[in-house]
Amino acid sequence: MGRVIKVAKPFVDEEEVKAVEEVLLSGRYVCGPRVKEFEEKFADYIGVRCAIAVNSGTAALHVALASIGIGPGDEVIVPPLTFFSTVSSVLHQNAVPVFADIDPESFCLDPSDIENKITENTKAIIPVHLFGNAAEMDEVMKIAKKNDIRVIEDCAQAHGTEYKGKKVGSIGDAGCFSFYATKHMTTGEGGMITTNDSDLAERARIIRNHGMTGRDEHVMLGYNYRMSEINAAIGLVQLKKLEK
Numbered sequence: 001m002g003r004v005i006k007v008a009k010p011f012v013d014e015e016e017v018k019a020v021e022e023v024l025l026s027g028r029y030v031c032g033p034r035v036k037e038f039e040e041k042f043a044d045y046i047g048v049r050c051a052i053a054v055n056s057g058t059a060a061l062h063v064a065l066a067s068i069g070i071g072p073g074d075e076v077i078v079p080p081l082t083f084f085s086t087v088s089s090v091l092h093q094n095a096v097p098v099f100a101d102i103d104p105e106s107f108c109l110d111p112s113d114i115e116n117k118i119t120e121n122t123k124a125i126i127p128v129h130l131f132g133n134a135a136e137m138d139e140v141m142k143i144a145k146k147n148d149i150r151v152i153e154d155c156a157q158a159h160g161t162e163y164k165g166k167k168v169g170s171i172g173d174a175g176c177f178s179f180y181a182t183k184h185m186t187t188g189e190g191g192m193i194t195t196n197d198s199d200l201a202e203r204a205r206i207i208r209n210h211g212m213t214g215r216d217e218h219v220m221l222g223y224n225y226r227m228s229e230i231n232a233a234i235g236l237v238q239l240k241k242l243e244k
Contacts, residue, residue: 008182011241012234019233026229031209034232041239042177042192047170050201052193053227053235054208057156057178060191061089063225064174065124067193067203068150070095074123079109082128085178086154090126098122107131111139118143124150129158129168132184137163137171144172152176155194159184160242169194174204179231185238187231 023034035053043051054060070076072094078086080099090097101113109127125144127135135153144151151172155161159177161168169175174197179190193204203220206213211222 010181010186011238012186016234016237019237020230023229023233029229030226032229032232034229034236035227038227038232038235038239039192041236043194045239045242046167046175046194048175048194049196050194050198052195052201052204052208053232054191054193054225055227055231056189056225057176057180057183057191058085058089059208059223059225060176060178060193061085061126061152061154062092062223063204063207064152064176064193064200065089065093065095066207067200068124068152068173070123073121075119075121077109077114077117077122077125079126079128079130081107082130082154083156085156086126086128095123096121103136106133106135108133108135109140111136111143114140114143118147118149122147122149124152126152126154127172128154128156129161132158132161134158134161134163134168137168141171156180156183170196173197174200179235179238185235185242187227187235187238190227190231190235 039051070093074095075098076090087097100117101110103110107130153172153175155169155175156178175194177192179187207222208225211218211220
């Protein structure tokens with residue numbers, strides 16, 4: 001057999017082990033202080049007011065789309081070169097993914113083709129910052145503003161990437177990050193939504209937690225997309241290492 005070349009290798013040491021051990025011994029595993037701290041520190045790192053932790057990057061995309069009201073018959077413009085979650089999250093909302101071409105240099109959405117794909121049913125664009133490359137966000141945002149379209153940045157492969165002095169995930173209506181094991185930083189499984197829209201953030205927090213606002217008060221359709229304290233504890237350590 002030939003030598004196996006791994007796609008990625010997580011940078012993990014005793015600091016993550018100790019962080020997980022502390023959570024296990026604490027007896028508190030869900031919706032605790034570490035998730036809150038991870039949200040706050042990740043928001044500070046990206047440069048946004050709000051961050052909402054979830055249990056995967058796919059969940060982040062799904063919740064973000066649900067939070068801006070994407071539903072049956074709505075069209076969402078996506079690139080054809082991306083991981084499947086960019087498209088499946090649209091389908092989970094019974095919406096229609098519409099493919100626009102990519103730029104051959106960056107492999108990200110080509111703004112000139114976005115305009116070709118806009119119809120009266122277009123409600124959102126998901127530019128994917130692929131392989132650490134930032135999409136051409138000035139043009140994307142200009143097109144979105146002109147056509148009253150929401151923008152959700154897929155930042156699953158671009159933790160820390162900057163576009164003209166701003167970190168990706170701080171430019172559109174929302175940014176969605178993955179902390180899967182192959183990403184620049186990992187929590188094993190996990191995701192994060194970043195936004196400056198406090199109303200969007202509040203809806204996202206409700207949707208990720210079964211649509212609940214109180215112990216047994218369900219106000220909308222939601223999902224069990226919460227991040228655990230164990231994942232958040234790992235994330236806090238990994239975030240400190242991210243720039244390195």
